[in-house]
Amino acid sequence: MEPTKAAFSNIDEYIAQYPPEVQEVLQTLRSVIKEAAPGAKEKISYGMPAFELNGILVYFAAYKKHIGFYPTASGISHFKDRLSAYTVSKGTVQLPIDKPLPYDLITEMVEFRAEENRMKAESKMKKKP
Numbered sequence: 001m002e003p004t005k006a007a008f009s010n011i012d013e014y015i016a017q018y019p020p021e022v023q024e025v026l027q028t029l030r031s032v033i034k035e036a037a038p039g040a041k042e043k044i045s046y047g048m049p050a051f052e053l054n055g056i057l058v059y060f061a062a063y064k065k066h067i068g069f070y071p072t073a074s075g076i077s078h079f080k081d082r083l084s085a086y087t088v089s090k091g092t093v094q095l096p097i098d099k100p101l102p103y104d105l106i107t108e109m110v111e112f113r114a115e116e117n118r119m120k121a122e123s124k125m126k127k128k129p
Contacts, residue, residue: 011042011049022062025101029060029067032103036110051110054117058110066094067101071109074116079109 008014015026026049033051034040040053048061048070059070066087073091076083082105087094095101 008044008047010044014044014049018062022097025067025097026060026062028103029069029101029106032106033058033060033110036107037114040114053114054121057113057117062097063094064097066097069093069095069106069109071113075109075113078112079105 011030015023015030018026030042030049034042037051037053037057040051040057043050043052045056045059048059048068050059051057056072058072058075059068061068061070070092071079076088076091076093080088083093086096
């Protein structure tokens, strides 16, 4: 169930390539992200679904045994203590596909990233003459 290398023009096309049970998880994840970051724009970036609001917030992707959730390195480090049950790397958390996703934690991570991006955008605006 690895993602195909086909180019997707939107998240619907990306999700449609998976079996119905995986599509359901991906659609729920998508909804949770949209709810946590109203106004975020959907796009495909690096072949994965991505959301941006004042810059990239998060990416996600489905794999054979997990959902890859990519809240960037700052999102991982900020929530490191709460991610100890998962396989984590610098900018990624692997969420087992056969277990319920931690949607409350995902919501908090997206909200954190949205605030982080908002603060960076405000800082840049203040620096402009």
